Amino acid sequence: MSLSPESFYLNYNNHRIHYLKFGSGEKLLFCFHGFGESAYVFSVLQSSIEKNYTVVSIDLPLHGLTQWNEKYFVKKDVNEIILQLMQDFGKEKCSLMGFSLGGKIVIGAMSLMPESVEEIFLIAPDGLRKNIWYNLAIYPSWGRKLFLNLVQHPEKYIALVKFLAAIKIVPNAMKKFVESQLETKEKRQQVFDVWLCIRDFDTKVSEARMLLNKHNIACYLFFGEFDKVIRPAFGKNFVRGLKNYQLSILPKGHNLVKDYLNLELQKILLAVRDGKH
Numbered sequence: 001m002s003l004s005p006e007s008f009y010l011n012y013n014n015h016r017i018h019y020l021k022f023g024s025g026e027k028l029l030f031c032f033h034g035f036g037e038s039a040y041v042f043s044v045l046q047s048s049i050e051k052n053y054t055v056v057s058i059d060l061p062l063h064g065l066t067q068w069n070e071k072y073f074v075k076k077d078v079n080e081i082i083l084q085l086m087q088d089f090g091k092e093k094c095s096l097m098g099f100s101l102g103g104k105i106v107i108g109a110m111s112l113m114p115e116s117v118e119e120i121f122l123i124a125p126d127g128l129r130k131n132i133w134y135n136l137a138i139y140p141s142w143g144r145k146l147f148l149n150l151v152q153h154p155e156k157y158i159a160l161v162k163f164l165a166a167i168k169i170v171p172n173a174m175k176k177f178v179e180s181q182l183e184t185k186e187k188r189q190q191v192f193d194v195w196l197c198i199r200d201f202d203t204k205v206s207e208a209r210m211l212l213n214k215h216n217i218a219c220y221l222f223f224g225e226f227d228k229v230i231r232p233a234f235g236k237n238f239v240r241g242l243k244n245y246q247l248s249i250l251p252k253g254h255n256l257v258k259d260y261l262n263l264e265l266q267k268i269l270l271a272v273r274d275g276k277h
Contacts, residue, residue: 002022002046002047002050003022004022005020005021005022005039005040005043005046005057006020006021006022007019007020007065008020008021009065010081010084010085010088012077012080012081012084014069014070015061015066015067015068015069015070016066016067017058017059017066017081018039018058018059018064018065018066018067019039019056019057019058019059019085020039020040020042020043020055020056020057021054021055021056021057022043022046022050022055022057023046023049023050023051023052023053023054023055024050024051024054025049025050025051025052025053025054026052026054027052027053027054027093027094027095027118028053028054028056028086028089028091028093028094028095029049029053029054029055029056029094029095029096029097030056030057030058030082030085030094030095030096030097030109031055031056031057031058031096031097031098031102032058032060032096032097032098032099032101032102032103032105032106033057033059033060033063033064033099033100033101033102033257034099034100034101034102034257035100035101035191035194036063036187036190037063037099038059038063038064038065039057039058039059039064040057040064041057041099041257042055042057042097042099042257043057044257044258044259044261044262045257045261045262045265047262048261048262048263048265048266048269049265049269052269053095054089056085056089058081060073060101060102060105061073061194061197061198062190062193062194062197063194068197071196071197072196072197072198072199072200073197073198073200074200074201075108075109075111075112075200075201076112078105078108078109079109079112079113082094082109082113082116083113083116086116092116093116093117093118094116094117094118095117095118095119095120095121096109096110096117096119096120096121097120097121097122097123098120098121098122098123098125099123099124099125099256099257100123100124100125100126100230100254101126101194101198102123102125103122103123103124103125103126103127103128104125104126104127104198104201104203105198105201106120106121106122106125107120107122107125107127107128107201107203107208108127108200108201108203110208110211110212110217111204111207111208111211114211114212114214114215114217115215117215117217118217118218119217119218119219119220120212120217120218120219120220121220121222121265122219122220122221122222122235123221123222123256123257123261124222124223124224124227124229124230124254124255124256125221125230126230127201127203128203128205128230128234128235128237128238129205129234129237144196147192147195148192150182150188151185151188151189151192152185154182154188157182158178158179158182161175161178161179162175171228177228177229177254205238209238209241209242212242212243212244212245213241213242213243213244216243216244217244218244218245218246218272219239219242219244219245219246220245220246220248220268221235221238221239221245221246221247221248222248222249222250222256222261222264223235223247223248223249223250223256224249224250224251224252224253224254224255224256225249225250225251225252226251226252226253227252227253227254228253228254229254230254232249235247235249246268248264250264
């Protein structure tokens with residue numbers, strides 16, 4: 001019988017990192033959620049992973065119950081948080097799982113500690129392709145000013161996206177995604193704050209691919225066939241040249257952390273157990 005996830009806090013510098021723990025497996029798995037979500041999102045996968053893994057699902061800064069007291073969250077921070085928790089659990093190796101925004105965090109963490117990572121699970125992951133809108137909104141000072149103007153006055157920007165969708169330059173699914181992310185001032189402010197906070201997690205795709213191969217880290221990728229935000233083509237491009245990977249494209253949209261993902265994970269874990277992967 002599955003036990004409900006337990007809630008804990010990790011004191012890190014002057015921050016309090018909230019995380020959930022569930023499962024009793026030998027391997028240690030760290031999970032990182034998507035934008036606007038929390039550590040609880042991964043509890044839906046408990047049935048497929050709790051026997052193989054002890055799962056630590058972390059609330060990212062500016063999300064859930066984590067208390068983050070600085071402007072930025074950098075790769076060094078996630079590296080030190082993971083290493084501290086690995087020590088607490090008495091483990092020298094770990095696995096990493098990330099959905100959407102969390103995929104970018106996973107790639108950043110792996111890049112600083114590849115020798116400690118056994119495998120990574122990337123679920124509709126951000127970071128496999130340069131996002132021109134993110135880069136323009138966060139890195140140049142004029143871009144940040146423009147983004148803050150959008151936070152205060154979104155009407156003209158949403159109208160532009162609607163126009164681009166009407167003339168087929170922007171997919172309708174992308175229009176709906178943008179509208180959902182910008183529908184309230186609180187959401188718009190959170191987008192800006194989170195994007196700025198994680199600006200250090202700029203993925204160097206060729207370097208990530210090289211590290212995965214050098215350290216023989218298994219890479220399991222899941223994409224939604226109908227995802228217009230993180231398209232399956234991003235995954236297909238990323239795995240070119242990878243030695244140890246499995247790419248799964250599901251007949252779904254972007255939000256793949258649902259009950260149906262359990263079946264896909266069970267297939268992979270059975271294959272690994274039987275030595276078929």
